[in-house]
Amino acid sequence: MKIDEEGWLVAEGSEPKVVRIPTVRTYRLVVPAPLGIVWHWTSGRGGPGFAERLARRVQTYRRGVDRPASWHALVARDGVIYQSAPLLVGTWHVGRPGVIAGQRLDNINRATVGCELENAGRLRKIGERFYCWPFWTNPSAPVYERRPDPRCAIDSDRAIVVQGQGIFDAFSPEQQASAAAMLTALVARFSWPHEVCSYGHRDFDPKRKEDPGPLWADSVLPQILNQVFGGRDLAAAESAPPAAHGG
Ligand SMILES: [Zn+2]
Incomplete structure (x- = not known):
């Protein structure tokens, strides 16, 4: 998986499918590129078509009518990634102050990628x-x-x-595979260290939110991070010399 100039995910070959369903619910980042990722769960029962409907519902925004919520990517249980916004703009997934990668921010949204996981x-x-x-x-x-x-x-x-x-x-195996593919692309593109890959909504709003929950935070995500970072180190070692033909 790659990330294009604007910040859209681009799947390659047999990789998980990425569907773009752009939203107007964005704003500028206060940093040149996102500093980390915040994980969320959708909650509720979900099911076939749920993730796509949710992505379509946040495409527009009526002030005073709609709940002001959006995110960059929503990973459905079947592994399809619905991307609502390029990764180089902010979305409305936390809306609270906090510290990311050692930087104190008035609003976490202004420096992070928000990822929803379809999960009850x-x-x-x-x-x-x-x-x-x-x-x-x-x-x-x-x-x-x-x-x-x-x-x-x-x-x-x-x-x-x-x-x-x-x-x-x-979390379904398809969902875990898609999250791993996406995170691998993010880490490569933005040169993220390990520690900026595991923020959760609950870290910034602990009284109101518990997503993405202990199952993701303590067992699923650590395995994904092993894959993302372990794999990258291995690939770097294996492909070291010779590098004559480039490409
Ligand atoms: Zn959340």
Whole structure:
């Protein structure tokens, strides 16, 4: 995967598919190029067509009507990457202050890439089944009257227990492969070190947000980072001499 002059991802050969669905919800970066990536989950049940619909929904913006949210890339469960904005502009995925790569910023959005992962997030076991947000058909009813919403049911093989933290939706192998391909391109293009590749929304808004959750942060992403950085080092070593023909 490559990144073109403007900052659009370009898939090559058998790589994961990238679909461009541009949004107007962007603004300038305060740095020449993004300093790192912030991971998010979409939450909710998702499913076929969900990621594309979500990307289309944020293409336009009506002030005072739409929730001001956008992101650069959305990785669907089937591995397709929907890109909403070039990587050289900012999107509206955090909107809070914080520190990225040692730089204090008034707004994280002004110096980062925002990546959404189609994932149901935190799950609850109700009876014998697992459910995602909003869990209930009648969430505002008293607890004893609540009924789990069958539309929020998640296959039990996707429900992963993270010790001491709860139950979380699994990330699909296709999604992990696409995230790895994209991150490899980002690291190469922007010369990112390891430590700017693992920010999460929760790092900047811990009271309100827990995405991308412990499953991504503590088990999936570290494996991807091994692949991205380990692979690159290996490739550099293998392709060292001779380098006569270039290209
Ligand atoms: Zn988020």
